[in-house]
Amino acid sequence: MDMTTKNPQELAKERRARLQAAINLEEPDRVPFCGVGGDIIPAYAGITQKEFNFDYDKAEKALEKFLKDFPCDWPFAAGVTGLDGRILSVAFAEYPDLALSSTFVSGPMHKTLGDKYYRFPGMETDENASPQFLGGTFMEPDEYDDLIEDPVGFVLETILPRACTNLDTPRQAMTTMVRLGMDFSQFYASAAKVGMASAQLGYPSLAIGGAYAPLDIIGDFLRGISNTVLDLRRYPDKVKKATEALTEVIIKYALAFKAIGAELAFIPLHLNEYLSPKLYKEFYWPTLKEVILTLLDEGIKSLVFFEGHHEPHLETILELPKGWGIAYFEKTDVVKAKEILKDHSCVMGGLPITLLVGGTPASIDEYIKNLFEKVKPGGGFILAPSVGTAPRETPLENLTALIEAVEKYG
């Protein structure tokens, strides 16, 4: 990653070609590397997580500093910070311009909504804690019919007022929605600034939209994880119908990103790791597959983050057409995954975040060397951390060692 000899445009072009080759299942000039983000960014800039989440000026500077000093090919995890806000995307699905602004809930949006889904530093937790998603139960089992009947109306009119303390009364709700609109503007203005700074540093611009697995909307935002898993046994037909009703809504909001030229839709999965293959194939995969296939028809490939262990469900990925997108794995062994998905899916992942935290420059060098021997041949692989959130105490020399190892063995 020699920044001295190449201008930013050349560098961005080179990095994009590298990523594009991997996504197209070809062998790039070097294994592309998707960098880390998270707590380490404010820590490196000497600011608190609270400042990073609530002070856009400081956050932009911190991001720029980190992206400059710890280069990668694709800073997917290092952007303006927010947590998945897909319940809002569902609520605003009928208005594409709003749907595409509501992918993330930032600290200021959380403050405006007074929601019970998230915990932000300096509010509910320590000013140096990571922003966290907690979720919860905001829907009763006898309400599945309402959800099936009108998912958007039910989420907007029934769920959000329950989940957000500042939507209690119509009077509060109006004020809150005006403020939320202002928060959206500020968030995207900041994202645009970071985008410009990234371009100056030679990072490719890659427009990314979002989608979600329908059952995860229920698990994360409506019934809670445990209740949803129990509902699969208690009310199987209702849950299935609800995921079908949500599929259409999710596709609608995901297609809103065509307006910004989205090439990829990011789909982080949660319940995949909880389900037996039988439950996965019956309640989770069919509607997720439909989302992926519909987006693909519309020219948007998917970047699916298979959280946790996805080994029991790996074969189902082969039901998708070749070149459908990127399979990003957390704890699934990428060497095994690549054997199964070779010449079919671009495989991403491979770097345990715990190695970056607990390892040494030597052990990281050794690890990357061994890993690349196995996954580099044939291409179609992107190196990425198992989880993008590098903690505050991540040794900086480990980050540098990682970057050097990628150059050396990639």
Added chain:
Amino acid sequence: MHEELFNKIVDMDEEGSIKLAKEYLDGGGDAQKLLNVCRDAMGVIGDKFEKGEYFLSELLLGGEIFSSIMEFTLPLLKEGDIAKLGKIVLGTVKDDIHNIGKDIFKAFVEAAGFEVVDIGVDVPEEKFVEAVKEHKPDIVGMSCLITAGISSMKNTVEALKEAGLKDFKIIIGGGRVDEEVKELAGADAWADDAARGVRLCKELLGVEG
């Protein structure tokens, strides 16, 4: 009754197993025997999970069935009647607010016969220290989901050492822990699922089964 109930629990028949347990007690059945059957069934569910036959979905449902039956069974037992394998102080470490992993582990380790003192989530080091002083556990269990929890675990182990507390084992658990984190934190064992966690707790105390 015993075999039928055991099978119903292992087969995840929620309604059927609860009904059968109630009928058994209503008919003058022995609460201690019922508890033992439920415990055995939970043990098998854990084994099936470790063998890859069962998944988190079954652990959650198994835990739910167990606690539903215990709700009307435990009040029939006297405190001294319930044999304990050991005591565990359990919490999610500082700056991490997640509880699901901790709660699944708690259900299974209690079912295995351990007494659990649950000290909650986002638990600061000093609260772990206080709880250990007060409850004198055999095991301290720390859970975390997010990566920030890694250093919180390390700091908590150090705080326990600095307070001069010993004579207990430390197990860490959660989605982001592995051998690397165990070494870094200075714990005795790690588990990223509840079934393995229960097995290791028994091993740490040298308990059979």
